[in-house]
Amino acid sequence: MRVGIEAIQFDVPKIFLPIKDLATARNIEPAKLEKGLGLLNMSFLDVHQDVITLAANAVYKLIQQENIQLEEIARIYVGTESGLDNSKPIASYLVSILETEFGNGKLRNCDVVDMTFACIGGVDAFHNCLDFIRLNPNKKAIVVTTDNAKYDLNSTGEYTQGAGAIAMLLSSNPKVMTIDQTVGVSTEGVFDFFKPKQTISKELITAGKDNPEWFGILESEISIVKEQPVFDGQYSNECYINRIKEAYQHFKVESNQQKNLSNEWELILMHLPYCYQGRRTFIEIFTEENPDLLDQQEGENLKEKTRALSKSPEYLEFVTKKLYPAEVASGNIGNIYTGSIFLGLLSALYFALKNDRNIAQHKVGFIAYGSGSKSKVFEGTVQEDWKKTIEKTDLFNILENRVAIDFETYEKLHKKELKNSIIEPENEFVLDFIENTTATLLGARYYKRK
Numbered sequence: 326m327r328v329g330i331e332a333i334q335f336d337v338p339k340i341f342l343p344i345k346d347l348a349t350a351r352n353i354e355p356a357k358l359e360k361g362l363g364l365l366n367m368s369f370l371d372v373h374q375d376v377i378t379l380a381a382n383a384v385y386k387l388i389q390q391e392n393i394q395l396e397e398i399a400r401i402y403v404g405t406e407s408g409l410d411n412s413k414p415i416a417s418y419l420v421s422i423l424e425t426e427f428g429n430g431k432l433r434n435c436d437v438v439d440m441t442f443a444c445i446g447g448v449d450a451f452h453n454c455l456d457f458i459r460l461n462p463n464k465k466a467i468v469v470t471t472d473n474a475k476y477d478l479n480s481t482g483e484y485t486q487g488a489g490a491i492a493m494l495l496s497s498n499p500k501v502m503t504i505d506q507t508v509g510v511s512t513e514g515v516f517d518f519f520k521p522k523q524t525i526s527k528e529l530i531t532a533g534k535d536n537p538e539w540f541g542i543l544e545s546e547i548s549i550v551k552e553q554p555v556f557d558g559q560y561s562n563e564c565y566i567n568r569i570k571e572a573y574q575h576f577k578v579e580s581n582q583q584k585n586l587s588n589e590w591e592l593i594l595m596h597l598p599y600c601y602q603g604r605r606t607f608i609e610i611f612t613e614e615n616p617d618l619l620d621q622q623e624g625e626n627l628k629e630k631t632r633a634l635s636k637s638p639e640y641l642e643f644v645t646k647k648l649y650p651a652e653v654a655s656g657n658i659g660n661i662y663t664g665s666i667f668l669g670l671l672s673a674l675y676f677a678l679k680n681d682r683n684i685a686q687h688k689v690g691f692i693a694y695g696s697g698s699k700s701k702v703f704e705g706t707v708q709e710d711w712k713k714t715i716e717k718t719d720l721f722n723i724l725e726n727r728v729a730i731d732f733e734t735y736e737k738l739h740k741k742e743l744k745n746s747i748i749e750p751e752n753e754f755v756l757d758f759i760e761n762t763t764a765t766l767l768g769a770r771y772y773k774r775k
């Protein structure tokens with residue numbers, strides 16, 4: 326049976342910080358970030374936004390674009406690692422937001438939930454819903470990924486920040502792409518990047534009561550989830566590489582394909598925690614799959630030869646054809662955690678469309694990663710009708726029309742010091758207020774469309 330992606334949409338903040346401004350302010354050579362890591366611009370949330378507004382905007386656009394009747398949606402599964410509540414999922418917020426717009430009770434029989442496993446939680450929600458459709462081919466599901474990839478100021482994660490949401494309609498009428506059932510997996514329990522509940526003192530909670538970052542904390546409680554992760558950057562890279570190599574091998578075994586898959590795949594879509602992480606990692610697989618090319622490289626040992634191969638015309642041509650199309654949006658947005666791999670998919674398809682590349686019926690490879698850690702590798706096939714839906718997303722024009730903010734504004738937004746929006750919201754969902762007086766609703770978030 327054919328199941329997969331019928332349509333896709335996205336939402337990102339209308340503001341961004343140019344990476345060279347961050348580099349200058351932090352005394353980092355701009356070339357390191359721009360040429361070394363591939364970073365150009367970084368999306369950042371405006372005052373009226375959070376991960377729920379991003380998710381709601383992406384789903385709203387998907388519903389309008391595809392003229393979806395809410396009653397026909399059997400599932401809304403959210404992948405996120407930026408949950409705003411330890412009990413009530415983002416999916417539940419989406420139900421009330423969408424019903425306010427499209428009619429009360431329309432999602433009463435819809436199964437909704439959030440799934441969390443760092444950046445791979447969106448892929449988990451995606452696979453879960455695809456399996457559901459395989460069992461129920463007459464049903465449809467929406468998978469939403471939404472995250473605010475926020476790191477501490479002055480940390481090595483700071484220049485990899487980003488924010489955004491992706492919404493996908495999954496069905497047995499996959500006009501954009503079919504997704505195969507076989508999945509390669511590699512898992513290991515590690516601490517490369519995580520968001521532990523931070524224990525803080527009662528005094529600090531009282532002092533911070535008016536800080537929106539700590540909303541909803543009762544004075545009797547002493548734990549909060551901090552937005553920013555605890556992480557070890559270079560170790561997380563190591564985990565990323567190891568998991569991906571293992572999942573890739575597992576995929577070959579599971580799918581009975583011992584051939585060179587990277588040759589078979591027309592496009593390769595990887596989780597991109599920053600733009601060039603995919604190309605800096607894939608060289609390891611390319612090396613194993615091209616031993617003759619490796620032998621031709623200069624160098625005393627495997628490490629030196631691999632490095633030489635990574636700069637070779639053959640690898641650069643491979644990167645330009647297969648990896649670069651997915652990098653275009655990433656370099657202009659930053660990490661969006663659970664949505665990063667799907668943003669890569671949208672970017673690659675939009676890029677192919679704009680460059681008149683004929684990719685219908687071609688196979689693409691997905692390589693997902695989530696810290697903690699897990700990688701999943703799987704395949705999809707682009708469908709004949711892919712162009713019509715992808716064109717409607719207007720991806721590159723929307724990115725082009727965003728507004729740059731200066732470094733000072735960025736720092737104030739990061740510290741939540743601003744009260745007024747940088748860009749007045751228009752045709753979008755906004756966080757209206759957070760209840761802070763009624764005891765039984767303390768911390769409840771309310772949204773509206775402006």
Ligand SMILES: CC(C)(COP(=O)([O-])OP(=O)([O-])OC[C@H]1O[C@@H](n2cnc3c(N)ncnc32)[C@H](O)[C@@H]1OP(=O)([O-])[O-])[C@@H](O)C(=O)NCCC(=O)NCCSC(=O)C[C@@](C)(O)CC(=O)[O-]
Pocket residue numbers: 354356357358360361362406442443444445481482485518556557558559561562565596597598599602605660662694695696
């Ligand atoms: C990712 C790191 C560790 C990077 O750390 P870093 O120290 O900023 O950069 P680096 O030293 O690893 O690499 C810099 C590159 O720039 C080059 N360079 C240097 N100077 C120049 C110059 N002048 N001109 C041109 N190039 C220059 C330099 O040569 C090198 O390239 P290479 O030689 O290796 O190819 C850091 O940004 C970080 O800590 N990020 C946060 C964690 C992270 O993103 N980890 C990635 C893997 S884990 C993951 O993907 C999961 C995650 C994070 O998404 C979370 C989740 O699952 O929920």
